[in-house]
Amino acid sequence: xxxxxxxxxxxxxPEGAIVSLNCTYSNSAFQYFMWYRQYSRxxxxxxxxxxxxxxxxxxxxxxxxxxxxxxxxxxxxxxxxSDSATYLCAMSATGSGGSNYxxxxxxxxxxxxxx
Amino acid sequence: xxxxxxxxxxxxxxxxxxxxxxxxxxLGHNTVFWYRQTMMQGLELLAYFRNRAPLDxxxxxxxxxxAEMPDATLATLKIQPxxxxxxxxxxxxxxxxxxxxxxxxxxxxxxxxxx
Numbered sequence: 048x049x050x051x052x053x054x055x056x057x058x059x060x061p062e063g064a065i066v067s068l069n070c071t072y073s074n075s076a077f078q079y080f081m082w083y084r085q086y087s088r089x090x091x092x093x094x095x096x097x098x099x100x101x102x103x104x105x106x107x108x109x110x111x112x113x114x115x116x117x118x119x120x121x122x123x124x125x126x127x128x129s130d131s132a133t134y135l136c137a138m139s140a141t142g143s144g145g146s147n148y149x150x151x152x153x154x155x156x157x158x159x160x161x162x
Numbered sequence: 163x164x165x166x167x168x169x170x171x172x173x174x175x176x177x178x179x180x181x182x183x184x185x186x187x188x189l190g191h192n193t194v195f196w197y198r199q200t201m202m203q204g205l206e207l208l209a210y211f212r213n214r215a216p217l218d219x220x221x222x223x224x225x226x227x228x229a230e231m232p233d234a235t236l237a238t239l240k241i242q243p244x245x246x247x248x249x250x251x252x253x254x255x256x257x258x259x260x261x262x263x264x265x266x267x268x269x270x271x272x273x274x275x276x277x
Contacts, residue, residue: 091268155204
């Protein structure tokens, strides 16, 4: 079992739909949870960041972390064609030493929002 | 605005040849990462440096890959000899801080094709 599992999709939705993207993980040491967005032929860019459990909202985006279930989600409200991209979840552990800088990524979910 | 730069953006080479990829991290960022992205494996961490010192290169095939930071403005990733299975997009990323949750800023990537 990989440390981070993410459904690769592809996911295709009409403009204005609510999108739900999810990842599961197996390493209980993960404390930092991120969502990166990657447009075609570009590098990933940080979209949302959450420490430990709970929800975080930023405009049309909401990130949720449920550590008891080892499950994280990203919700996109009122999706737009400009949201079409690959969304990667990423996680890292806390602790001493250099290893806590490592991000473990999901494989990414390809989202297309159709006008 | 400040961004990570990578050269070359594209590289096509024959099996057995040496490949060198270069990265200029954002000025003032003291942590530099090298990633490889493929359809099959997703985004994988190869190595990373903090204050130019290698912290972890466990993701890198040691026999053919090497990563260095000759100075604070340059990171290099070399493959010698290259093999077709090395074909991938190689990303460099940099981070300002030293915390596990610090945002990583990705470059545009080097698309490598080994024939």
